[in-house]
Amino acid sequence: MSADMVIVRREGLYCVPGQFYIDPWRPVERAVITHAHGDHARGGHQHYLAAAAGVNVLKSRLGPVNITGLAYGERVVHNGVTVSLHPAGHVLGSAQVRMEYRGEVWVASGDYKVEPDRTCTPFEPVRCDTFITESTFGLPIYRWQPQQEIFDDINAWWAANAAQGRSSVLLGYSFGKAQRILSGLDAGIGPIICHGAVQNLNQVYRDEGVWLPPSVMVGEVAKSEAGRAIVLAPPSAAGSPWIKRFGDFSDGFASGWMQLRGARRRRGVDRGFVLSDHADWPGLLSAIAATGAQRVIVTHGSIAVLVRWLQQQGLQASGFDTEYGDDEAEDAPAERAAAAPAAHAAPPLVAADMPPPATPPAAPHMAPAARTAPPTTAPPADEGEEDRHA
Known part of the structure; x- marks a missing residue:
């Protein structure tokens, strides 16, 4: 061996x-x-x-x-x-x-x-x-529900809150989770406000050709419109002065952990959405x-x-x-x-x-030429992770 x-x-x-x-x-x-x-x-x-x-x-x-x-x-x-x-x-x-x-x-x-x-x-x-x-x-x-069902639930929750003039604050990891949620939102309900950590990554996604509905920073929305907005923020924003500016809001948390009984209560949020990457x-x-x-x-x-x-x-x-x-x-x-x-x-x-074994996929296409990796000369860099494990 x-x-x-x-x-x-x-x-x-x-x-x-x-x-x-x-x-x-x-x-x-x-x-x-x-x-x-x-x-x-x-x-x-x-x-x-x-x-x-x-x-x-x-x-x-x-x-x-x-x-x-x-x-x-x-x-x-x-x-x-x-x-x-x-x-x-x-x-x-x-x-x-x-x-x-x-x-x-x-x-x-x-x-x-x-x-x-x-x-x-x-x-x-x-x-x-x-x-x-x-x-x-x-x-x-x-065992996850189809993601479209989760998006439908999020949009319905947002629409119900907007009808009452309450902002909807949805917490989820700023890289990946937030953009996936954003892609499933119905922008016709109201403004989509993103925390800076989320909005910066939204731009990276858009630069890579990923379509996302329009999103703005909190300072770009009139106070009179904030009550119809959904707010995407990392979990680290919970309880912060930044989030308190939305007043009497309804909050939710998007994570696979929401599958567990009691997870929403432990997080202290109004709604839990089972959505995992x-x-x-x-x-x-x-x-x-x-x-x-x-x-x-x-x-x-x-x-x-x-x-x-x-x-x-x-x-x-x-x-x-x-x-x-x-x-x-x-x-x-x-x-x-x-x-x-x-x-x-x-x-x-x-x-x-166990599901039935999948039909063996075709061998992935490989480029005909091979090359060696370039030399390593760069100095170390700091991690720069704002909301790790969010």
Whole structure:
């Protein structure tokens, strides 16, 4: 049996033959970044490689870093390892990392979801021998409604509040979640006000060609119009002087954690909307099945439950101890605590929980030429994360 292509070091996930890291949590020479959330994209690396669609997001959050953008499906060869990036469907520019060395293929998923949305390239199954997957919502209780139903609920809540002259304040992570919500809003109901952390990223999305309805900063809306507005803000804005200017508003929180009983009460909000940029339980299982991998390594989330289920299906499964966190809620201590007992008391996992294996997808298109990664010369950069884990 050959040595593992990817291992865990104190700096992060390390591709041994390629001599580079994937989403490292300590400064390294070469880092391949799956997406720009703060637990995966950190400052201080000498050189970054990321999907071209996510380069401007990374720059907006990390500052002037030395970064190379790679088109989805394009190949580079580094120390004999062929590397390509493939859509993860998580947020703008999110990517899975495909590594091929001496006929063996590993894929590191980063964070992903399988339901397509209007703001990023949909998840692409990539055939591999070993699949390194997240498991943020890796419990059978997590099963998402179609996103359009959630958008309809948000718009109905907003319209009802607007009819009473109350602003609707909706809290959600400023990168990815906020833009996804924005894409589903009915701008005919009233003004769409965005917190500065959200509005700055809206512009990055628009610059990348993603259509979003018009949105404004709070100072651009007449006070008489604010009562018909919906306000998109990060969770860190809750209780702040900035948010109190909206007076007697109704507030909501958008997160996959809202699936848990009591999550809305713990957050102290009027409404909870179950909307996640991560795969739910069926999504995780279908994504894993579509890879055709016989070995699966789980990096973060409900590791033990997913590993046990996969082992029951005859797969070789284990976990990696990583420092990846949760971008679904601002540090989400209460939600994690509520979910933890379920992990230990989960019901027996049976074959009925698993969707039929997906038809193996066609091999992804690869560019005919390969090139080596550029040298690493840039100085370290600070992380610059305003609302990490929001």
